[in-house]
Amino acid sequence: MATGHPYYDPTGSRHGLPTYPWGWVGDPDLRTKAQLRAEGLSIAGLEVAAQIMWRSNRAGNRNGVRTAALYRRSLARPVRPLTPAQERALARAELARHTCRDCGRVWEFCLPTSNDRCCPDGCATFEAPEADALAVAA
Ligand SMILES: [Zn+2]
Known part of the structure; x- marks a missing residue:
């Protein structure tokens, strides 16, 4: 893995949060909200553990970089079913x-x-x- 990649920052020293480029998330426990949701898990009460960073023309900011929060699947709890x-x-x-x-x-x-x-x-x-x-x- 290219450790010199601007979005590869597993310790968060550059971006404040552990950061991975799109598709390079090295920790299998990290999931996006949508991925957790697809497994019936909720991000309620979870802290953002890391982020994905990628370049996108659709980014609403000047540098054209988008991010998505990642959460620890091992800490996520099931979406509470209705009683x-x-x-x-x-x-x-x-x-x-x-x-x-x-x-x-x-x-x-x-x-x-x-x-x-x-x-x-x-x-x-x-x-x-x-x-x-x-x-x-x-
Ligand atoms: Zn009637």
Whole structure:
């Protein structure tokens, strides 16, 4: 590996953070946020451990260099899954957005709050809601 490369700075002496050129990250424990996310891991609570540096025309700064933060995979924790109670609450909230507040009819689309979440053309034009739809809403 070319130790003289301007972006190769594993000790961070030049860039303040351990720095590797794009594609040259020598530490297999280092991942970008997107890579961790793809493994179901979260960067929550993690410190930036290193960075990738590369030259890009799309860089928004004068020297044309972009960086991406790297995190330690070994320290990353799984993205916290929803508890069953949280999932039920979300499902209830979602269902409420599709349910007429007056007659309980469940629509396939979100009812607008501008209409106070009621049937768009008025409840009277529709049959009473199915009993099982009400049971889910309860
Ligand atoms: Zn209605």
